[in-house]
Structures are given as structure tokens and as C-alpha cells.
Amino acid sequence: MAGSLAGLRVLDLSRILAGPLVGQMLGDLGAxxxxxxxPGKGDDAREMGPPFLKKQDGSQTDTAGFFLACNRNKKSLSLNLSDPVGQDLVRKLAQSCDIVIENFKVGTLARYGLxxxxVRAVxxxxxxxxxxxFGQTGPEALKPGYDGIFQAMGGMMSVSGHPEGVPGGxxxxxxxxxxxxxxxxNATIAILAALRHREQGGPGQYLDISLLDCGIAALSHFAQNYLITGEVPERRGNGGYxxxxxxAFTCADRQIFVVVGNNAQYAxxxxxxxxxxxFADDRFNTGPRRIENRKILVPILDEVFQQREAAHWLAALDAAGVPVSYVNDVRQMFEEPQVKAREMCRSIAHNEAGTLPIIANPLRFSETPVDTxxxxxELGEHSVEILSGALGLSSEEIQHLRDKGVVG
Incomplete structure (x- = not known):
């Protein structure tokens, strides 16, 4: 069955993580x-290991798990963008594409005519x-940066972690x-919105997506609460607002996480x-009072939960209709019956490994399921297919490009 984006063609010039994840999502949906x-090296993410994928005989490939996480459902064309001939090939490919994704530093692709x-000219x-x-505008637009920089600069780190004055605070x-x-x-949402605008008769458009902007927007109610009160949110470790x-509470054997959302649940x-x-205690019998007296209530609950194993508390709270879960590591997460029932881990064919376990796409559609x-x-695996199919180049022309080092 064709995916919901079948018929769309995407030119993915991005590398590492954010951009490739966008291309992967569009590919999952059928584009x-x-x-x-x-040529020769490919996306930097290919070597961002260990770990690296193993072949069927147990020997190690040169493909990092990092790359595998964000590049399925794509075709690889190995092409030298610094060569004018390579640049011309990309512009020709763009003529038949609906979407371009790139995450180069501001100004880099302008030097290449890309x-x-x-691209809009063609x-x-x-x-x-x-x-x-940092986005295309502003005093720091030309600066490089990675995820951790934006967690720090954008305030996310300030609201994560334990309070000052406690071990590890x-x-x-x-x-x-x-x-x-x-x-x-966010970039995927923006692309889909721009496609909808185009379908309604509008022109194509340029999308300026910034990691800093997206990190700040993700602070949501934490940042909104600051804006209306002027009070900087404090860190509460595993506690919520x-x-x-x-x-999280530590039981006799492991941790569980509990969320009590209203007074009926608290009872x-x-x-x-x-x-x-x-519940009868006046200090704790309403939501606002519990928040005011959390530093009194939480130590009491800590002592209660330490008396028995996590399985006991999970069963008791489940029976009472109170949201609760084990605090799982990744291995334990994949063993959860609900995770297995939702088939969030799939196995697909892989040339070197035989089979490759992957995390399934979480989107569920009744008419256009993500099932392919x-x-x-592999680096350059589809170079011939793309150049011959999308651009109509002959095998002799492709070989000439390879001899010149334009195509890998």
C-alpha cells in the first residue's frame, strides 16, 4: 500500500541527526x-560510533548505530558538492523534487549555487x-552548534536535574x-504545512528552522509560567510541576514513577x-495544599515505598487507577508487554547484517499505514539508479563522472 506522501520526491542534503530525521520521516510516509x-566518507554520522553494526559472521561493519537511527527509507547518491559539475547535477535533480532539506552553516550552500x-530559479x-x-538571522547566525549547546543556551538544562544542595545537584x-x-x-510539520499551502495554489517557500528556537519552544509551560510571574523555574529532579x-520513588528493589493528577486519584x-x-490530613487534602507542602509529603511517601518491592506497588496502584510505571532502562523498555504489542521494534532485511532491528515509526494510520x-x-548504493532514472544519464556518462571524482 502506498504511503500518504507517495509521489513526493525529497532531496536530502543534510547530515548528522536533525535533518536526516526529517528525511527519514518523509521516507517512512512514502516519499x-x-x-x-x-564520495568516500559520506554522512559524518556513518562513523559516529561505537557501536557499529555487525555482519552476519560477527565482524564489524563501518556503519554506526547513529547513522542507522535516522536514514532508513532513503536512496544514497555519492556526489561531490564542491565540484561545479556536482552542483549542476544537484540543481537538475532539484527540478524534479518537491522538497529540499539541508543543515549546512548559514551561507555555505550559497557558495555552491545550491x-x-x-534552487528556486530552476x-x-x-x-x-x-x-x-541559531537560524538564518541574528548576531550569532554564523556560529556552529550542536544539541548540547542549545540545551544549555535555551534553558533546558536549567530545568533538568536535581536541585542545588543535594548530591549531584x-x-x-x-x-x-x-x-x-x-x-x-517541527521541521516535518513545517514542510507538511508548506505542501498544503502549495496544494491550495500558493507558491513554494523557504523554511528557516532553528535548533535554538525549537529548544526554547519546547520549554512550553515552564517558560510561560516564567513570563507571567517572573519566577525562574526551579529544578525538581524527578519531581514534576x-x-x-x-x-520517581525508590522501592525495595527498583524505582517506579507515579503521577497523581487530581484529588480523586489522590484519594x-x-x-x-x-x-x-x-488524604485526611489538612496539609495534603487538596492539590494546591499538596504543592505547598510537597517537601513534607514527599519524604513520607519515600519511606512508604521503600517498604515493599516495586511489583507490589505497581499492582496496587494499577488496581486503584493511579498512573504508575516501572522506571525502565532500554532493555526493560523493549520487554514491556505493551511495547511488544505495539510492535515498536521491527526487523528488516540488511545486506551485511542479514536482519536489522529498528525502532518502528510511531505514527499509526488506518488507510496509509507505515509498513514499508x-x-x-550503503554509501552511493543508489548512485546509478538516481542518475540514470531521475536524470536520464547513460552508463558511459555516469562512469565519466566517476572517473572525474564527481560521483563516488
Whole structure:
């Protein structure tokens, strides 16, 4: 069954993470994605290991797990963008594409004649998405930057981690490259909105997507609360800003996470942990009072949960209808019955490894399901297919380009 974006063609000039994730999502949804990579080396993400994928005989490939995470459902064309002939080939490819994705530093592609204005000159309908650290404007637009920089600069680290004065207290980076991932999601939304605008008769357009902007927007109610109060949010470790309790608790064997969202849940919570007195207590019997007295209530609950194993508390709170979960590591997460039932881990064919386990696309469609996954491509795997199919080049012309070092 064709995906919801079948018929669209994407020119993916991006590398590392945020941009490639956009191309992967569009590919998952059925678009044809041409990934342009440097001859010989390819996307830097290919070597961002260990770990590296292993072949069927157990020996190691030169493909990092990092690359595998964000490049499935693409076709790789190995092409030298610094060569004028390579640049001309990209412009010709862009004529038949709907979308361009790039995450070069501001101004780099203009030197190659591959910036928005140059591409629009040959394809006025193009949706051209530029992803940069700081955006195309502002005093720091030319600076380089990676995910951790934007977690720090954008305030995300300031609200993550334990409070000052406790062991390990201080700002903390989110473990994964969360700003890259959020930026990719925002860029995908922007592209789909621009496509809708074009379908309604509008022109193509340029999308300026910044990691810094996306990181700030992700602060959501934390930043909004500051804007209306002037109070800088404090770090609460594993505790939340909503209902109390809303945090991790250490049980006799492992941790669980509990969220009590309203007073009715809190009443059932107190019954489930066999402490109805904590609901009758005037200090804790409403949501606002629990928030005001969280530093009194939480230590009491810490002591309660330490008395029994996590499985006991999980069963008791589940039975009471109180949201609760184990605090899982990645191995434990993939063993969760719900995760297995949702088939969030799939196996697909891979040339070297035989099979490749992947994280499934989380989007579920009733009419256009995401059920086709091709493995992340080998460097230049589809060079001949793209040059002959999309540009109509003969085998002799392609070989000539290879001899000149334009095509890898």
C-alpha cells in the first residue's frame, strides 16, 4: 500500500541527526528520498560510533548505530558538492523534487549555487527547509552548534536535574539529543504545512528552522509560567510541576514513577498505599495544599515505598487507577508487554547484517499505514539508479563522472 506522501520526491542534503530525521520521516510516509553524500566518507554520522553494526559472521561493519537511527527509507547518491559539475547535477535533480532539506552553516550552500534562491530559479515550487543551530538571522547566525549547546543556551538544562544542595545537584543535559529530535519534528510539520499551502495554489517557500528556537519552544509551560510571574523555574529532579506526587520513588528493589493528577486519584492513591491518613490530613487534602507542602509529603511517601518491592506497588496502584510505571532502562523498555504489542521494534532485511532491528515509526494510520521499511543505504548504493532514472544519464556518462571524482 502506498504511503500518504507517495509521489513526493525529497532531496536530502543534510547530515548528522536533525535533518536526516526529517528525511527519514518523509521516507517512512512514502516519499522518495534522495540522500546526497560525499564520495568516500559520506554522512559524518556513518562513523559516529561505537557501536557499529555487525555482519552476519560477527565482524564489524563501518556503519554506526547513529547513522542507522535516522536514514532508513532513503536512496544514497555519492556526489561531490564542491565540484561545479556536482552542483549542476544537484540543481537538475532539484527540478524534479518537491522538497529540499539541508543543515549546512548559514551561507555555505550559497557558495555552491545550491541555496534557496538558486534552487528556486530552476524550481519555483520547491519547499526548501534549512535547519541551522541559531537560524538564518541574528548576531550569532554564523556560529556552529550542536544539541548540547542549545540545551544549555535555551534553558533546558536549567530545568533538568536535581536541585542545588543535594548530591549531584545542578543543571543537567537530557541524555538523548532531544533538541535535534524536536527540531526534526517541527521541521516535518513545517514542510507538511508548506505542501498544503502549495496544494491550495500558493507558491513554494523557504523554511528557516532553528535548533535554538525549537529548544526554547519546547520549554512550553515552564517558560510561560516564567513570563507571567517572573519566577525562574526551579529544578525538581524527578519531581514534576503538576499534581503531587508526580515523581520517581525508590522501592525495595527498583524505582517506579507515579503521577497523581487530581484529588480523586489522590484519594485512591492513599488507600492503595494503606495511608488514608495522608488524604485526611489538612496539609495534603487538596492539590494546591499538596504543592505547598510537597517537601513534607514527599519524604513520607519515600519511606512508604521503600517498604515493599516495586511489583507490589505497581499492582496496587494499577488496581486503584493511579498512573504508575516501572522506571525502565532500554532493555526493560523493549520487554514491556505493551511495547511488544505495539510492535515498536521491527526487523528488516540488511545486506551485511542479514536482519536489522529498528525502532518502528510511531505514527499509526488506518488507510496509509507505515509498513514499508528499507534499510539505511550503503554509501552511493543508489548512485546509478538516481542518475540514470531521475536524470536520464547513460552508463558511459555516469562512469565519466566517476572517473572525474564527481560521483563516488
Amino acid at each position: 522518495e528520498v534522495f540522500k546526497i553524500e560525499r 541555496d534557496y534562491e538558486s 524550481n519555483p515550487a520547491i519547499i526548501y527547509c534549512s535547519i541551522t543551530g 545542578g543543571p543537567m543535559k537530557v541524555g538523548i539529543s532531544i533538541v535535534d529530535i524536536l527540531t526534526a519534528n 503538576g499534581g503531587i506526587p508526580s515523581q 485512591r492513591f492513599c488507600e492503595a498505599i494503606e495511608r488514608p491518613d495522608l 521499511y528499507s534499510a539505511p543505504p
